[in-house]
Amino acid sequence: MALKQVDHGSKEYQQMVKLRDEILRQPLGLSLTVDELNKEKDDILIGAFDDEKILACCILTKADNKSLRLRQMAVQNNQQGKGIGASMLNFAEIIARDKGYKKLIMHARETAVRFYEKLGYKLVGDRFTEVTIPHFIMEKKL
Numbered sequence: 091m092a093l094k095q096v097d098h099g100s101k102e103y104q105q106m107v108k109l110r111d112e113i114l115r116q117p118l119g120l121s122l123t124v125d126e127l128n129k130e131k132d133d134i135l136i137g138a139f140d141d142e143k144i145l146a147c148c149i150l151t152k153a154d155n156k157s158l159r160l161r162q163m164a165v166q167n168n169q170q171g172k173g174i175g176a177s178m179l180n181f182a183e184i185i186a187r188d189k190g191y192k193k194l195i196m197h198a199r200e201t202a203v204r205f206y207e208k209l210g211y212k213l214v215g216d217r218f219t220e221v222t223i224p225h226f227i228m229e230k231k232l
């Protein structure tokens with residue numbers, strides 16, 4: 091498996107968008123919008139690949155000078171539970187640290203809270219609804 095940063099608009103980016111739509115949006119009856127995709131041109135886009143095939147992806151978006159927001163974390167359905175999500179998040183944390191950021195924050199789906207807790211993330215505040223489902227804010231000091 092290769093973990094790498096992906097350029098906005100590249101062939102890998104198109105694979106990433108398809109994966110995010112399939113894993114994170116279509117099950118909720120939603121889809122990613124052109125406006126959302128245009129807004130992530132300056133984000134850090136990360137993918138896990140096996141040969142040319144995408145296995146997983148996530149995004150880091152600048153929140154402020156010290157923090158990045160982790161977004162759009164998705165692993166292919168038939169690749170979940172094999173350690174890919176944990177490896178990719180570890181890679182994302184290394185990139186964030188290298189760039190001098192001190193904290194990662196996120197809106198975690200309730201169903202994924204235990205996954206993030208295992209990787210050292212802490213719950214912050216109350217449950218809220220986003221894209222129709224329950225979420226919690228979580229964060230980790232880098």
Ligand SMILES: CC(C)(COP(=O)(O)OP(=O)(O)OC[C@H]1O[C@@H](n2cnc3c(N)ncnc32)[C@H](O)[C@@H]1OP(=O)(O)O)[C@@H](O)C(=O)NCCC(=O)NCCS
Binds near residue numbers: 113169201205
């Ligand atoms: C949540 C997700 C990113 C985790 O990635 P993954 O590759 O499946 O997880 P890993 O195999 O790296 O798991 C690492 C550890 O977390 C645990 N874990 C993974 N997903 C979990 C979940 N949803 N609930 C509880 N524990 C979970 C694993 O059992 C493993 O535990 P271990 O170290 O004790 O063996 C992935 O399953 C996914 O894309 N799910 C659907 C979309 C989603 O919910 N994205 C997150 C949006 S906030």
